[in-house]
Amino acid sequence: MALDRLFRRRRTRGGGRDVPELWLKCPSCEAQVYKKDLEANFMVCPQCGHHFRMGVRERVQMLADEDTFSETTGRVHPQDPLRFSDTEPYSERLSRYQQKTGRPDAIYGGTCTIGGVPSLLLAMDYAFAGGSMGSVVGEEIARGAEQAAAEGRALVIVAASGGARMQEAALSLMQMAKTTMALDRLWEKRLPYVSIMSDPTTGGVTASFAALADVILAEPGALIGFAGPRVIKQTIRQDLPEGFQRSEFLLQHGMLDRVTPRSELKAVLAQILGLLHPEGVRNDGA
Amino acid sequence: MALEFEQPIIELEARIRELREYADSKDVDLSDEIALLEQKLEKLQKEIFGGLSRWQRVQLARAPGRPTTLDVVEKVFADFIELHGDRTFADDPAIVAGLARFRGKSVVVVGHQKGKTTKENIHRNFGMPHPEGYRKAMRMMDMADRFGFPFVSLIDTPGAYPGVSAEERGQAWVIAQSIQRMGRLRVPAIAVVLGEGGSGGALAIGVGNRVLIMENAWYSVISPESCAAILWRDAAQAEEAAEALKLTAHDLRELGVVDRVVPEPGGGAHRHPDRALRELEAALAEELEGLEALGPGELLADRYRRFRAMGAVKIEPAG
Numbered sequence: 001m002a003l004d005r006l007f008r009r010r011r012t013r014g015g016g017r018d019v020p021e022l023w024l025k026c027p028s029c030e031a032q033v034y035k036k037d038l039e040a041n042f043m044v045c046p047q048c049g050h051h052f053r054m055g056v057r058e059r060v061q062m063l064a065d066e067d068t069f070s071e072t073t074g075r076v077h078p079q080d081p082l083r084f085s086d087t088e089p090y091s092e093r094l095s096r097y098q099q100k101t102g103r104p105d106a107i108y109g110g111t112c113t114i115g116g117v118p119s120l121l122l123a124m125d126y127a128f129a130g131g132s133m134g135s136v137v138g139e140e141i142a143r144g145a146e147q148a149a150a151e152g153r154a155l156v157i158v159a160a161s162g163g164a165r166m167q168e169a170a171l172s173l174m175q176m177a178k179t180t181m182a183l184d185r186l187w188e189k190r191l192p193y194v195s196i197m198s199d200p201t202t203g204g205v206t207a208s209f210a211a212l213a214d215v216i217l218a219e220p221g222a223l224i225g226f227a228g229p230r231v232i233k234q235t236i237r238q239d240l241p242e243g244f245q246r247s248e249f250l251l252q253h254g255m256l257d258r259v260t261p262r263s264e265l266k267a268v269l270a271q272i273l274g275l276l277h278p279e280g281v282r283n284d285g286a
Numbered sequence: 287m288a289l290e291f292e293q294p295i296i297e298l299e300a301r302i303r304e305l306r307e308y309a310d311s312k313d314v315d316l317s318d319e320i321a322l323l324e325q326k327l328e329k330l331q332k333e334i335f336g337g338l339s340r341w342q343r344v345q346l347a348r349a350p351g352r353p354t355t356l357d358v359v360e361k362v363f364a365d366f367i368e369l370h371g372d373r374t375f376a377d378d379p380a381i382v383a384g385l386a387r388f389r390g391k392s393v394v395v396v397g398h399q400k401g402k403t404t405k406e407n408i409h410r411n412f413g414m415p416h417p418e419g420y421r422k423a424m425r426m427m428d429m430a431d432r433f434g435f436p437f438v439s440l441i442d443t444p445g446a447y448p449g450v451s452a453e454e455r456g457q458a459w460v461i462a463q464s465i466q467r468m469g470r471l472r473v474p475a476i477a478v479v480l481g482e483g484g485s486g487g488a489l490a491i492g493v494g495n496r497v498l499i500m501e502n503a504w505y506s507v508i509s510p511e512s513c514a515a516i517l518w519r520d521a522a523q524a525e526e527a528a529e530a531l532k533l534t535a536h537d538l539r540e541l542g543v544v545d546r547v548v549p550e551p552g553g554g555a556h557r558h559p560d561r562a563l564r565e566l567e568a569a570l571a572e573e574l575e576g577l578e579a580l581g582p583g584e585l586l587a588d589r590y591r592r593f594r595a596m597g598a599v600k601i602e603p604a605g
Contacts, residue, residue, distance in 0.1 A: 076599050076600075079599060082531070084531075135596075138596075168507075169530075170505055170507060170533065170541060171541060171596060173506065173507040174489075176465060177492070180465045181466070181593055184590075204507070206458035207458040210462075211459045211463075226452070226453060226458035227452075241450070253454050255459055
């Protein structure tokens with residue numbers, strides 16, 4: 001599991017809505033970037049093109065056709081089936097993330113059109129427990145796939161996750177099977193599913209629905225893999241090769257279809273959906 | 287090698303053995319004394335095993351002498367023939383696969399394989415598969431489907447191997463594909479957690495119509511050690527993590543993650559493997575028989591229902 005990064009950066013990293021920082025330092029080129037400029041540029045560094053993590057609302061706004069989005073998530077709420085407690089009770093962790101993000105769990109999305117193609121778009125929220133997949137994320141993805149299949153929509157999922165959520169233990173693990181199997185509803189109806197991997201996409205999320213799309217796109221420089229780099233380093237006791245587990249590395253190894261910069265993401269996605277979705281195929285784009 | 291909490295049992299067993307030998311050699315009748323001690327032994331076993339902590343169960347799940355996949359195919363199945371290779375890159379010794387007979391009928395069997403010695407364990411990579419292992423497993427799923435044979439998987443892995451080569455060859459991709467492939471089987475599928483059920487590397491061959499677990503096995507999203515290292519930032523808190531993860535057979539039965547717990551009589555499968563395997567054989571026979579009545583479509587629907595229901599959520603009514 002690549003959850004080692006989840007909780008560590010919580011306090012040291014900004015980006016929370018409650019900390020209105022005006023300037024951000026780009027972790028890649030170290031330039032000081034004015035936050036407003038960054039936001040206007042879809043959270044991509046204007047100096048070097050580094051892709052910052054992006055909020056789920058902004059993500060949906062960027063990908064859905066204007067004024068077509070209608071939220072379907074938000075009614076599924078997490079429980080604490082194991083009454084899990086580590087250094088903090090899980091129930092308290094959940095409340096804290098719910099307050100911080102204003103949403104019940106780590107996923108947001110709904111119906112919309114993308115380039116005119118009827119779609120169901122889901123975005124994982126890294127700001128909520130590192131985008132980890134517990135029962136709610138699994139349930140929303142399964143429902144999303146089922147609804148898309150029932151309504152003839154394409155499914156698009158933007159992954160941003162450290163993997164399965166430890167605090168729901170075996171139940172989180174089972175979400176990998178649940179989400180994977182739900183995708184077959186789309187297969188049966190010949191409806192397309194596009195997976196967009198953003199930074200990071202690791203662990204049980206990569207090893208289930210995220211890797212099983214008709215087309216997989218990744219944002220530049222995203223960490224993508226099964227095990228987290230720290231775990232691998234501990235296992236092999238060697239430094240990892242430069243660029244290991246980054247989007248470009250995975251493209252080279254044949255695991256992705258394309259690495260697509262955020263500025264082109266909407267256009268590329270619309271093109272693919274237009275070619276795959278029955279409505280787009282019929283309409284021939286005219 | 288015995289675990290610390292088993293010491294009293296081992297000592298009592300030794301005394302019974304000594305008494306027997308003494309009685310035999312001196313030709314005296316000590317049967318009353320022996321019977322009394324045997325009663326005491328049974329009570330002691332019940333006491334100790336009834337009150338085991340989750341962490342102690344994890345230790346049992348890893349105990350040397352526990353039956354591995356190769357023991358199961360030899361003792362529970364007949365006519366086993368191992369088949370090798372993923373037809374793409376290599377053969378992965380961490381996963382064993384092949385054809386066998388169960389109660390006279392052909393079945394396909396796939397399982398993680400740990401070694402019994404250090405040398406063997408290095409060869410088997412401690413039961414941690416590379417992508418090739420899962421590709422081999424998928425090949426075998428194809429074969430089960432093609433010939434209409436039941437598919438039985440045996441889970442015993444700390445997890446899929448976290449290494450550079452495994453990542454380069456798409457560890458996450460093959461695990462996802464294997465979950466999907468097993469979910470699509472049109473034949474009865476039964477998964478048995480034999481020892482360790484570590485995360486996605488275990489689930490990859492765990493998508494059964496029925497999921498069974500040995501009494502002293504564990505199954506979770508992460509090992510207690512790794513969980514402790516991440517959440518407590520201290521791998522030494524594994525004991526606490528094991529408690530929190532609720533990863534034992536009985537926990538999982540309660541959570542609905544497994545359908546049936548296979549008893550390990552007489553103090554654990556590592557001490558009495560044959561008794562545990564007889565229990566496993568009986569459980570497998572019953573479960574397979576129950577599934578034989580279902581057609582391909584029903585098996586698919588049954589499996590989807592099973593996994594679709596997993597999780598704990600509260601859903602607000604649409605408003």
